[in-house]
Amino acid sequence: MAGEDSNKGKKKEVKKETGLGLSSKKDENFGEWYSEAFFDAEIKKKKIKNSYFPLFVSPGVLQKEKDHIEGFAPEVAWVTKTGESDLEVPIAIRPTSETVMYPYFSKWIRGHRDLPLRLNQWCNVVRWEFSNPTPFIRSREFLWQEGHTAFATKEEADAEVLEILELYRHIYEEFLAVPVSKGKKSELEKFAGGLYTTTVEAFIPNTGRGIQGATSHCLGQNFAKMFEINFENEKGEKAMVWQNCWGFTTRTIGVMIMVHGDDKGLVLPPKVAATQVILIPVTYKDANTQGIFDACAATVKNLKESGIRAEADYRDNYSPGWKYSHWEMKGVPLRIEIGPKDLANNQVRAVRRDNGAKTDIPVANLVEEVNNVLASIQQNLFDVAKQKRDACVQVVKTWDEFAEAISQKKLILAPWCDEEDVEKDVKARTKGEMGAAKTLCSPFDQPELPEGTLCFASGKPAKKWTYWGRSY
Amino acid sequence: MAGEDSNKGKKKEVKKETGLGLSSKKDENFGEWYSEAFFDAEIKKKKIKNSYFPLFVSPGVLQKEKDHIEGFAPEVAWVTKTGESDLEVPIAIRPTSETVMYPYFSKWIRGHRDLPLRLNQWCNVVRWEFSNPTPFIRSREFLWQEGHTAFATKEEADAEVLEILELYRHIYEEFLAVPVSKGKKSELEKFAGGLYTTTVEAFIPNTGRGIQGATSHCLGQNFAKMFEINFENEKGEKAMVWQNCWGFTTRTIGVMIMVHGDDKGLVLPPKVAATQVILIPVTYKDANTQGIFDACAATVKNLKESGIRAEADYRDNYSPGWKYSHWEMKGVPLRIEIGPKDLANNQVRAVRRDNGAKTDIPVANLVEEVNNVLASIQQNLFDVAKQKRDACVQVVKTWDEFAEAISQKKLILAPWCDEEDVEKDVKARTKGEMGAAKTLCSPFDQPELPEGTLCFASGKPAKKWTYWGRSY
Numbered sequence: 001m002a003g004e005d006s007n008k009g010k011k012k013e014v015k016k017e018t019g020l021g022l023s024s025k026k027d028e029n030f031g032e033w034y035s036e037a038f039f040d041a042e043i044k045k046k047k048i049k050n051s052y053f054p055l056f057v058s059p060g061v062l063q064k065e066k067d068h069i070e071g072f073a074p075e076v077a078w079v080t081k082t083g084e085s086d087l088e089v090p091i092a093i094r095p096t097s098e099t100v101m102y103p104y105f106s107k108w109i110r111g112h113r114d115l116p117l118r119l120n121q122w123c124n125v126v127r128w129e130f131s132n133p134t135p136f137i138r139s140r141e142f143l144w145q146e147g148h149t150a151f152a153t154k155e156e157a158d159a160e161v162l163e164i165l166e167l168y169r170h171i172y173e174e175f176l177a178v179p180v181s182k183g184k185k186s187e188l189e190k191f192a193g194g195l196y197t198t199t200v201e202a203f204i205p206n207t208g209r210g211i212q213g214a215t216s217h218c219l220g221q222n223f224a225k226m227f228e229i230n231f232e233n234e235k236g237e238k239a240m241v242w243q244n245c246w247g248f249t250t251r252t253i254g255v256m257i258m259v260h261g262d263d264k265g266l267v268l269p270p271k272v273a274a275t276q277v278i279l280i281p282v283t284y285k286d287a288n289t290q291g292i293f294d295a296c297a298a299t300v301k302n303l304k305e306s307g308i309r310a311e312a313d314y315r316d317n318y319s320p321g322w323k324y325s326h327w328e329m330k331g332v333p334l335r336i337e338i339g340p341k342d343l344a345n346n347q348v349r350a351v352r353r354d355n356g357a358k359t360d361i362p363v364a365n366l367v368e369e370v371n372n373v374l375a376s377i378q379q380n381l382f383d384v385a386k387q388k389r390d391a392c393v394q395v396v397k398t399w400d401e402f403a404e405a406i407s408q409k410k411l412i413l414a415p416w417c418d419e420e421d422v423e424k425d426v427k428a429r430t431k432g433e434m435g436a437a438k439t440l441c442s443p444f445d446q447p448e449l450p451e452g453t454l455c456f457a458s459g460k461p462a463k464k465w466t467y468w469g470r471s472y
Numbered sequence: 473m474a475g476e477d478s479n480k481g482k483k484k485e486v487k488k489e490t491g492l493g494l495s496s497k498k499d500e501n502f503g504e505w506y507s508e509a510f511f512d513a514e515i516k517k518k519k520i521k522n523s524y525f526p527l528f529v530s531p532g533v534l535q536k537e538k539d540h541i542e543g544f545a546p547e548v549a550w551v552t553k554t555g556e557s558d559l560e561v562p563i564a565i566r567p568t569s570e571t572v573m574y575p576y577f578s579k580w581i582r583g584h585r586d587l588p589l590r591l592n593q594w595c596n597v598v599r600w601e602f603s604n605p606t607p608f609i610r611s612r613e614f615l616w617q618e619g620h621t622a623f624a625t626k627e628e629a630d631a632e633v634l635e636i637l638e639l640y641r642h643i644y645e646e647f648l649a650v651p652v653s654k655g656k657k658s659e660l661e662k663f664a665g666g667l668y669t670t671t672v673e674a675f676i677p678n679t680g681r682g683i684q685g686a687t688s689h690c691l692g693q694n695f696a697k698m699f700e701i702n703f704e705n706e707k708g709e710k711a712m713v714w715q716n717c718w719g720f721t722t723r724t725i726g727v728m729i730m731v732h733g734d735d736k737g738l739v740l741p742p743k744v745a746a747t748q749v750i751l752i753p754v755t756y757k758d759a760n761t762q763g764i765f766d767a768c769a770a771t772v773k774n775l776k777e778s779g780i781r782a783e784a785d786y787r788d789n790y791s792p793g794w795k796y797s798h799w800e801m802k803g804v805p806l807r808i809e810i811g812p813k814d815l816a817n818n819q820v821r822a823v824r825r826d827n828g829a830k831t832d833i834p835v836a837n838l839v840e841e842v843n844n845v846l847a848s849i850q851q852n853l854f855d856v857a858k859q860k861r862d863a864c865v866q867v868v869k870t871w872d873e874f875a876e877a878i879s880q881k882k883l884i885l886a887p888w889c890d891e892e893d894v895e896k897d898v899k900a901r902t903k904g905e906m907g908a909a910k911t912l913c914s915p916f917d918q919p920e921l922p923e924g925t926l927c928f929a930s931g932k933p934a935k936k937w938t939y940w941g942r943s944y
Contacts (some may be wrong), residue, residue: 032522050504055613079565082600083546090553093565097771113787116909124527124596129552141527232789274521315585388621 012182034272035171035252036122039145040304042167048118048147053100056091056123061099068098072191075127077140093126098245102227102263109150109241111232116156118149118242135470136254137211137346137472144249148230150241154220157242160199163217164246168200168214171248176256176270177291177381178202179389180213186463188423189246195220201440204258205388208409210440225396238363259379260354261383266331267353269381275352277303277370278327299348299366308374310336317330328353333458334370336361344408354380384461402456402468406430406437409434410467413447417455426457426468440467474794506744507724508594511617514639517576520619525572527596528563533571538696540570547599549612553697565598570717573620574699574715581622581713588619589713590627601719608726609683609944616721622701625859626692629714630636633670633688636718640672640686643720648728649741650674651861652685655913655937662766663717667692668669673861673912673939676730677860682912682943683727685719697830712809718809730855732826739825740930741853749775749803749842751784754792754811767810769818778839780846782808800825805849806842813897826852875929878902878909886920887934889927898929898940 056079063069072095080090094100101119109117122145124200133139147164151157165182180200180411190197200213223229224240233239243359260267270276279296283289296312301311313323320337327335335351342348347360350370354377394410398404405412416422416439423439430437442464453462512522528551535541544567552562566572573591574904581589594617604697605611619636625631637654644652652672662669672685705711732739742748751768766920768784775782785795792809799807809821817914819832826849833841866882868874876886888911889893899908914936925934 055598076555077551078553079549080552081550081562083548093551111789113789126527143524192634315583317583317585434585 014337015172017131024398030115033090033250035175035248036145038175039167039171039248040122043120045146045162046118046163048149050118051093051119051121052123053097053104053121055094057094057100059090061103062092064099065193065223067193068223070095070202072127075129077126077128094123095127097121097125097146097148098121098223102229105148105150105241106227106229109229109231110236112152113154113267115231115241116149118147118160120145120147128163130371132308134254134472136250137158137255138426139250142249142251144247146247147245149244152231152233152241154218154242157218157244157453159247160244161218163199164244165200165214168216171252172200172202172213172255175269175271176252177257177271177378177385177436178213178259179382179386180444181364181441182445183443183467185418185441186373186418186439186466187214189439191217191219193222193457194218194245195222199402199441200257202255202387203389203392203411203469204255204472205392205409206258208392208470209410210257210411210467210469211251212440213252213255214246216246217244219243225272260381261331265329267381268331268333270378273331273333274309275311275327275330275332275335276308276374277310277334278332279310279338280320280323280327281312281314281337282337282342284340287340288343292338295348297342299336299338299363302366306371308367308370310349320371324351334373336370351376355385381419393444396456397454403430405470406470408472411440411467412437413443413465413467414450414456415453416442416464416466416468417458417460418463418466419458419460422455422458422460435470437468437470440469440471442466476908481896504746505615505725506723507647508722510647511639511720512594515592515619515636518590518635519622520592520637523591523593523594524557525566525569525576525593527566529563529566529572530563533575534564534685536571537665537695539665540695544568544599547601549598554884555892561689566595567597567599568719569593569595569597569618570695573700574695577620577622577713578699578701581701582704584624584706587624587703587713588621588673590619592617592619605942608722609727611722614721614723618717618719619717621716622696623715624703624705624711624713626690626714629690629716632716633690633718636716637670637672637686637688640688640720642757643724644672644674644685644727645854645872647743648724648729648731649743649850650685650731651854651858653913653915654917655915655939657913658890658895658911658938659892661911663687663689663691665675666690666717667694671913674727674731675864675883675941677864677881678730678944680864680883682883682939682941683723683730685724685727686717686718689716691717701850719812724855732853733803736797737801739755739853740803740805742850743827744807745781745803745805747781747783747802747804748781748846749780749806749808750799751782751808751810752792752795753784754809754814756812757804759812760815763815766812767815767820771808771810771835774838775842778843780839780842806845808842817823824849826856869921869928870925871928874909875902878940878942881942883912883939884909885915885937885939886928887921887925888914888936888938888940889930889932890914890935890938891930891932894917894932896929900924907942909940909942912941912943914938 012316077093077096078090079089082329107142124143126141129138130139149160168181169182171180180202185197185199194217196218197215199215200212202211221242223243229241230238231241257266279300281292281296292420300310300312330468332355337349346363349358349372350361351358394405395410396405396412396414402414427436427438446465455462494937507693548567549565550562552559553673562873596613596615598613600612601610605762621632640653641654644650652674655667664688669687669689671687674683674685693712693714695715701713703713729738751772753764753768755764772782772784805825807823814820818835822833822845823830864883866877866884868877868884868886895911899910902909921934927934
């Protein structure tokens with residue numbers, strides 16, 4: 001699985017974690033990875049079973065598929081010593097689990113009734129990056145799910161690739177409020193050893209970079225050949241399986257942070273926020289402190305009973321203003337303040353994290369109104385992100401337009417001849433400080449390509465519209 | 473966290489995985505770890521938050537607490553090389569996460585309003601065992617949850633230790649149908665650096681060995697001192713936190729397998745079986761194959777809609793008899809056969825995995841009856857396991873009785889003076905082929921200890937009843 005692409009050694013100009021008010025990527029806010037729950041339930045409906053395979057891989061197995069290991073070799077971490085003793089044979093920490101799992105596929109699959117075999121695992125993998133790690137985007141250890149499946153026919157494999165890709169789109173757009181483009185990777189950018197790679201691509205307007213959100217690969221029969229994953233088909237003949245693999249990682253969190261974050265810190269979409277609503281008692285001297293605290297507690301209870309993830313910040317060593325900033329920095333979608341006036345009027349004051357809008361909500365309508373506001377925040381985050389992303393899209397038809405658009409950090413849509421050498425050439429011509437431009441994907445949703453349209457880079461007849469840009 | 477004790481280099485006579493019909497510990501049957509779902513929901517009710525900390529630890533931090541690292545040093549796996557390059561400073565793979573997490577506790581905790589801080593993580597840890605790894609019981613990588621909490625007062629910490637221990641008991645007895653004894657570890661057996669350790673101890677009658685099921689430790693203030701985890705209390709004074717840590721591991725699966733497994737393979741309690749009911753169409757020549765397949769499909773649908781984890785084995789290259797053995801080996805609690813006679817009589821035949829009992833269930837009562845049978849299997853597994861375990865308990869009062877009981881693989885309950893040197897002496901005197909005997913725990917549920925009762929080993933006045941035995 002190439003859940004994260006292998007594009008190294010470039011200068012990056014991303015927001016630093018400090019700029020986002022995160023003291024550390026180990027922040028407990030992301031301990032609950034809400035998209036995990038959604039995805040896990042969905043793949044279970046598809047009868048994909050969860051499994052767990054070991055962290056360690058022996059060098060013999062790891063190096064079995066030469067193209068595959070070539071892609072990962074520079075990043076593999078090796079355990080050579082335990083306690084005070086050197087190991088006779090060093091072992092690798094999995095950078096991905098094809099080589100760990102497929103020897104078992106070969107054992108477990110005998111006849112067509114054993115197919116499809118569809119396994120998934122939630123685990124950590126390690127890829128030792130040379131360039132500066134970026135929290136959540138490119139880190140030496142990351143968490144992901146990796147699905148590995150085997151089918152009797154290419155048709156079934158093809159269908160699954162798209163079904164899974166649709167789940168990834170759903171996670172990005174419906175949960176993380178991040179617009180993505182579904183498409184196919186170029187031959188140069190596809191998973192090494194695979195047949196073809198599909199992707200959901202996001203874009204970060206601030207930095208003008210594309211980012212691979214998640215990938216769903218059809219491996220074809222290449223790994224089946226290497227690992228001898230054969231079966232007896234319905235006619236009693238020996239056949240080779242068709243395989244897919246697909247994954248999404250904690251990079252989703254990084255993309256979400258970069259797309260929505262602002263100068264005050266994180267902005268979390270309600271569907272994935274561990275805390276959706278934070279209650280702040282606003283107690284000045286002379287205020288009925290106990291009454292306000294009780295109102296906060298009652299509000300939290302009411303919201304929680306309705307399934308809203310709410311909590312209150314009763315700390316007495318911080319002022320309300322300090323708490324506002326604190327919870328804004330943590331990205332909580334909705335703040336509810338309860339002060340003396342609110343208590344008197346039997347209302348609460350709600351302040352949105354996304355646009356700062358304030359409304360007074362009568363206690364009688366609390367749950368309904370809060371649910372409405374949260375839904376509105378979720379939608380607004382997506383709409384704003386989509387507007388910003390769409391505003392970056394630049395259609396180009398010539399090399400000059402392309403070069404200009406790249407310098408303006410655009411997400412470029414260009415007619416392309418779909419030739420590998422031409423992509424290599426574009427990369428070479430755009431190499432520099434900021435990193436080379438490359439294909440992001442050819443969107444499934446293709447604009448019309450009039451007869452006679454030429455490739456922006458080679459001048460040959462264009463075969464498709466393709467997104468280009470710098471990327472993470 | 474010392475979720476698994478550190479008792480090395482002993483000969484073990486456990487069932488081998490092959491004896492259980494497991495082709496590999498990587499079997500996908502355990503991909504769903506049902507006790508995880510229960511435990512995770514319960515700790516969330518207690519406002520314990522999930523988090524994730526890195527796999528790697530720098531040597532500097534790892535070695536900060538000398539007693540702690542001494543216990544783990546021989547088992548630590550070191551990454552010294554990535555790709556083709558040697559690392560300047562090798563890094564360790566976490567054997568447990570105190571040293572990874574507590575530096576952050578020190579940063580995050582300032583005032584009493586920051587307490588309690590209660591975090592949990594589900595992750596993998598690595599402890600490089602020298603003795604032969606035993607699947608699920610002692611493996612070089614294992615999965616666990618580790619909870620790490622900090623409180624303002626010892627009283628709160630003490631209370632949590634027991635609350636968590638009760639959850640562990642619940643997992644073993646209510647989910648895994650394995651009887652355990654709650655108790656306290658001796659000074660010799662407690663977590664190094666901690667204040668005291670509580671445990672749920674299971675026993676494997678076949679091998680006559682105790683096994684630590686899960687542990688809940690009060691760390692006292694020792695780690696707080698080392699890592700400077702201080703806070704300003706309500707009076708404005710500087711104080712040190714009280715800490716706990718607690719964990720249960722995939723060892724639970726090994727204990728369950730050893731307690732319930734039989735010569736046919738696994739026997740899984742219904743509450744934790746990924747597949748609770750397996751449907752086998754019994755189609756001989758002349759049978760109405762389609763009718764039987766349809767009945768199987770309808771039955772699976774019916775059961776699944778009622779929340780029962782059912783599936784059917786339609787493979788046509790295996791006989792019904794082969795499938796019976798296959799699913800028995802996998803431990804599926806209930807088999808349902810549908811053959812021509814069942815079809816004619818509008819019934820199904822149900823066969824229990826635990827005791828082989830067969831009943832015919834009218835289709836009209838299917839869900840209710842299946843639920844009843846599954847509940848009965850769950851209860852019966854626990855009852856049988858408890859009877860077997862209780863039959864192994866031997867009360868001894870003298871050294872001779874003790875030595876005899878050890879040779880008979882008993883779970884020994886003996887009056888003890890509770891002195892560390894005496895336990896060391898007992899270990900030394902029982903050392904041999906089979907491993908030394910040691911304390912398992914002093915059960916919270918203490919029988920009466922009459923005035924004047926003497927320690928079985930030292931002849932000094934006994935202070936408590938304690939379980940002794942060989943252990944994993």
